[in-house]
Amino acid sequence: MTTEDYTLAELAALTDSRLEGSGERRIHGVAPLESAGPDDISFLANPKYRAHLGETRAAAVILPDRESAEPYDFSVLRADNPYLVFARIARILNPVAHVVPGVHASASVAAGVRLADTACVEAQAVVGEGAVIGARCRIGPGVVVGENVVIGDDCRLDANASVLDGARLGARVHILPGAVIGGEGFGFAHAGDHWEPVPQLGSVVIGDDVSIGANTTVDRGSQGDTIIGDGCKIDNLVQVAHNVHIGEHTIIASGTGISGSTRIGRYCTIGGSVGFAGHLEIADGVTFTGMAMVIGNVPEAGVYSSGIPAMPTRDWRRSAVRFRQLDEMARRLEKLEKAMQKTKERDEQ
Amino acid sequence: MTTEDYTLAELAALTDSRLEGSGERRIHGVAPLESAGPDDISFLANPKYRAHLGETRAAAVILPDRESAEPYDFSVLRADNPYLVFARIARILNPVAHVVPGVHASASVAAGVRLADTACVEAQAVVGEGAVIGARCRIGPGVVVGENVVIGDDCRLDANASVLDGARLGARVHILPGAVIGGEGFGFAHAGDHWEPVPQLGSVVIGDDVSIGANTTVDRGSQGDTIIGDGCKIDNLVQVAHNVHIGEHTIIASGTGISGSTRIGRYCTIGGSVGFAGHLEIADGVTFTGMAMVIGNVPEAGVYSSGIPAMPTRDWRRSAVRFRQLDEMARRLEKLEKAMQKTKERDEQ
Amino acid sequence: MTTEDYTLAELAALTDSRLEGSGERRIHGVAPLESAGPDDISFLANPKYRAHLGETRAAAVILPDRESAEPYDFSVLRADNPYLVFARIARILNPVAHVVPGVHASASVAAGVRLADTACVEAQAVVGEGAVIGARCRIGPGVVVGENVVIGDDCRLDANASVLDGARLGARVHILPGAVIGGEGFGFAHAGDHWEPVPQLGSVVIGDDVSIGANTTVDRGSQGDTIIGDGCKIDNLVQVAHNVHIGEHTIIASGTGISGSTRIGRYCTIGGSVGFAGHLEIADGVTFTGMAMVIGNVPEAGVYSSGIPAMPTRDWRRSAVRFRQLDEMARRLEKLEKAMQKTKERDEQ
Incomplete structure (x- = not known):
């Protein structure tokens, strides 16, 4: 990341927020109310942190409409969704570094790979035969891209991730370190006194703007594909089994496990360490709180929970x-x- | 995978199933009833999917004895266990590609490694001193094989897996991407105001025909070895702590954690995200459903559960x-x- | 590991334990009571294993004061904490091999890295620009050290671990295989019909004598840092989200997930697969048993539990x-x- 600076008026214009007070001030960074310095912008989204407003040294604070700014010295940006404006300003001030195109001398790129001129392949990475890698992609150090994988434009594959045979990624997909996309699904047929493997013939299809967390695993389908819709955000150490479908813009926190062939709707919010049985259907707009145990279909949007909160032993x-x-x-x-x-x-x- | 094709009569003979109807038809692929095309074979194992029989375009369907095929056009293979016959036909039609022997130019193989002529070591892999690698093994890209590791014939180690110091693998073992076999066990002695490490002097011993999932971790023993019996199938993101013993042909779904020195019997079925305390004894033939919390010995075969199913918050x-x-x-x-x-x-x- | 041998008297002196019986005997190894041979030393910490005393072939046994040794042939070391003395003797007899300094020919070390003369960088490892690596560090095979990472003296980074941009490690830190330190935190702002990334501008700061387990993930902070205190021991497959602080000498078993901004005190003991919601405060000296679900602050030391033990289905x-x-x-x-x-x-x- 590199740091830029902008005037407050410029930031207001770039984020469609409404400026109160001087727009001349130059903003260098973002920070929480408690630790912001005089060149920083901060935000208040949750009224329970209002007390920090009196003590912040921030040059400016992004506030919701209802929040009075009268007693304070800082400049104000008004926004319906202060956290979103904060996120956008943080991205403006800390743009992701441009990819420096090229293949590192220690990387191994197979013959016949279609690699965009503007992409980079970093040290010790491997790109297998038949792979296609889009513009401005960054294939990080130690990454393995398997045979016939197709990666859209502007993707980032972080250190030691593995994206394997035949997986297809959309644009702006971010695969975090150590994640495994396209590993063999877990399919065995019972043969009396032993288990026999069922060939896993499908692949993984990932939409645009998806993020897949560190050491998360997404298995390839057994016959059809495992599918992750546009805009999904998946945290670290999540398991997505073969043939699972996840609808667009669903967000999944760390440690969750989704068993084979389960289908999760769009715009769901799934807390940490939730467990899903296989072959379930979960509607759009469902929220599960952390550690929920999901063993039946959920045909209606709503908030669902289970588990027992910790208490003295x-x-x-x-x-x-x-x-x-x-x-x-x-x-x-x-x-x-x-x-x-x-x-x-x-x-x- | 490459695809072959066979006549239905050939497939019946190869799988000891009973042909009804024409055996001349050539079968190119396997598919579920809903998506099968006219060159595919499909199967019905669960009567609740019977309705799909009327609509399938499959050339042939594997059916259990009790299931009438009268109204349908497709040819029939009769089998006691249709899913098993399906799995076998899927393997016949999609054989695993032969290993192309050789060491990739970018791989690093230490002096003194005993590597079978028929094995391959792929790009950026590392094989440490004293390792022994059997016939037709495939050491995938980015894999690390530690010092003195012994790997039997026909093993596959997938991308970025690590099999470390002294681990011993049987034949036909499959280690999926990112798995860690033989990492140091978690052993510390309390020393009043800090913890001191207890040397982890054992190793990991894995039998024949074992599968270990992506990003799963199997720690080496503290004094004896951690042992995984023949035919075990372990899914992704499972933790097997030091000194654990897992009996033959036990199958363990994703996210399960097994604490140190616990012994699990043969032919157990362990659902996803099950947690085992340490030093337990679990009998042969025990099934735990997903998210079960196992904190006592289980001396008798049977099905065990715990947890609270999700409900409206x-x-x-x-x-x-x-x-x-x-x-x-x-x-x-x-x-x-x-x-x-x-x-x-x-x-x- | 290499094996040394010492007389029992020497071991007593080195560990401040009290010798009973002959001190001349040479001890070559450590082993449990059941499997110890005549050159081994063993220990009894838990009286429930007392029965093994009668059958052990060990040359010597470390016993607590209260335990009678009268009927037995072996020599005795008396200690308040037999397991700790055992751990220390195990380390004396099995010292960690000295690091052989140097950079493997296949490793990739960027220009401008400050690498101690006594450190080693093993095969296929990557060290990014601006990194600083201390004396006697061992950067294992396939490891990625990102840009500007600072690693103290005597650290070990095991196979295929990733320690990323700007992370700072103290001395004697052990990162196990496949662990990911400093991956991007999971931060997204809701923008009506999609999620937008919030830049993760902080880093990870790890104290001295910390151990981080295999395939564990520690995310970098969003604005401040994620902090792991001196002496913490973290097992495999643990998730530590952005901005989490973990106090000194806290120990965390496998599979636990700690959500963003939660603060855990010093000297806590956290069982396997415990789940923490975000933004919690946990006092010093708290113990959680395995699979506990922690969704509120815990202001007082004590032992806390939740979950339902498995029972017949x-x-x-x-x-x-x-x-x-x-x-x-x-x-x-x-x-x-x-x-x-x-x-x-x-x-x-």
């Missing part, structure tokens, strides 16, 4: 024992209700 | 609060039962 | 259904109590 032990007795407790409760009903009826006679 | 919040009160609720229930008993006794006087 | 199904009815059950219980109270009052009239 002594209390937990007691409750966990009772959990096993829950059905019995429910039956006893029912029995008591009937007995009570009888008692009442008798009393009323 | 509003409902979940109420139940989760009550979970903490479960023991108290149980005591109140007992008290009520006693009171009711007294009431009854009095009424009966 | 048939029983589990019944309890899981009842869990959803828990709030209703609690209300019915309350109603019964009131009815019972009325009945009693009436009876007492």
Whole structure:
């Protein structure tokens, strides 16, 4: 990243936000309210951090309309979505470095690869036969691009990632370090006293503007493809099994596992360490909170949860024992209700 | 993979299945009922997909004995286990490409390595001193084989996998991309105000026909070895800690973690994201469903579960609060039962 | 590792433990009681393994003060913490091999790197511009060290690990195979119909004597840094998100995920597969048992748990259904109590 600087008026214009106060001030960086210096811009999205406004040294703060700025010295940018404007200003001030085209002397690029002139292949990377790599791509150090992989323009593949046989990536896809795209799916047929492999003949298709986290694994399909829609953002250490489809703009936090053939809708929000059984259908617009256990279809948008929040171990032990007795407790409760009903009826006679 | 083609009669003979209808038809591929074309063979294992039989364009379908084929045009192969026959035909039609022997110019093979003439070492791979690599092995791009590792015949190590110091692999072992075999176990002794490392002196021993998933980690033993039995199939992102033993033909889905010194029996089926405490003994033939929390020995075969299925968050919040009160609720229930008993006794006087 | 040998008296002196019996015996190795041979030393820390004392062939055993050694033939070292003395003797007998300085011919070290004369860079490793690597460091095969990374003395980076742009490591840090330090944090701003990336401008700062497990991921901070304190030990496949702070000497088992900006205290013990929500504060000295779900601050030291232990699936199904009815059950219980109270009052009239 390199750092640029802009006047506040320029930043307001570039982000369609409304300036209050002087627009002459030059802004060099972004920072949280607590640590911002006099050349920085900051933001307030959550009113619970309002107290920091009084103490910030920021030159300017991005505020929502409803938030009064009267008592403060800083300049103000007004925005409906302060965090989004903050993100955009952060990108303006810290543009991603241009790719320096070329193939490092230590990289290994097979004959017949179609590599854009403007792409770069860094040290120790491998590009297999038949691969196609688009304009301004950056194939990072130690990356393996397998045979016949197709990578769109402006993709970044970070250190030691593996994108394997036949995977197809759209434009502006970011594969983080150590991620594995297109590994063999986990398919075995039971043969009495052993398991036999089922050939995994499909591939992985990833849309535009997708991000895949560090050490995440996306398996190739068994017959059809594993599909990740445009705009999906997937965090680190996520498992996406063969034949899974993930709809556009769905976001998935770290540690989540999605079993084979499950289909997740568009615009879903999936917390960390959520587990999905296989062959499920999840509607558009579903949110799962962290560690949810998803073992049935979810046909309607909404927020879903499961799990037991941590508590002192002594209390937990007691409750966990009772959990096993829950059905019995429910039956006893029912029995008591009937007995009570009888008692009442008798009393009323 | 390359694609071959066979007549249906040939496929029936090769898989010991029973042909009904013409055996002359040439089969080029396998596909699900819904997407099969007129040169494909498909299968029905689960009666709930029976409706697809009426619409499939497949040339032939593998059916269980009980399933009527009367109304349909396709040829039929009869099998006790249609999915297994399907898997076998898929392998016949899509044989794994032969290994092209040789060491890529960019690979680094230490002096004194014993590498079979028929093995290949791909681009940027590293093979350390004293390693032994069997016939027809494929050491993929970017793979690191550590010192004194012994690899049997017909193994595949996929891109960027690491198989480290002293690990011993049987024949036909498949290590998927990014997997780490033989990393140092997690052993520390508490020394009052800090932790001190306990040397991890053992190694990893893997049997024949084992598959280890992408980015899965199998630690080397602290004194003895970590052992994975013949025929085990382990999915992506699984943790196998030091000194764990896994019995033959056990299958483990993604995200599962097995803590140190736990022993898992033969022919177990372990769902995704299951957690095992350390030093446990799990019998042969045990199944755990996904996200099960295993904190005690399981001395008997059977199916075991835990966890709470996801539900609407509003409902979940109420139940989760009550979970903490479960023991108290149980005591109140007992008290009520006693009171009711007294009431009854009095009424009966 | 190479193996040395010492007399028992020497080992007692080196570890401040008290010798009982002959000190002349030469000790070559460490081993568990069950498998120790006549040149080995073993230990008893947990009285439940006492039965093994009668059968061990070990030359010597490290015992706690309270444990009688009367009936046995072996020599004894007395120690308050037998496991710690065992760990120290194991390290004395199995010292880590000295680093052989030098850069492997196949490695790629950028111009301007400051690499200590005593460090080594192994095959196919990459060291980026501006990196600084301390004395006696071992940069393993296939490792990527990104630009401007600073690595202290005596660090080990194992096979295929990635330590990226600007990360700063203290002394004696051990990064296990495939770990990713300094990958981009997971930060996106919602922009109505898509997500936009928030630049991740911070880095990762790791203290002295830290261990980071295989395929673990530690993201760089969004504005400030992600910080891991001195002496922390982190197992495999752990996720440490951006801006997380982990206090000194905290130990974290495999599979745990820590969401963004959460702060964990010093001397905490975190079991396997624990999940932390973001923006939490966890006090010093907190223990979480495996699979705990941490969604609130924990201001006090203590032991905390959650989750449901695995049980036969048939029983589990019944309890899981009842869990959803828990709030209703609690209300019915309350109603019964009131009815019972009325009945009693009436009876007492």
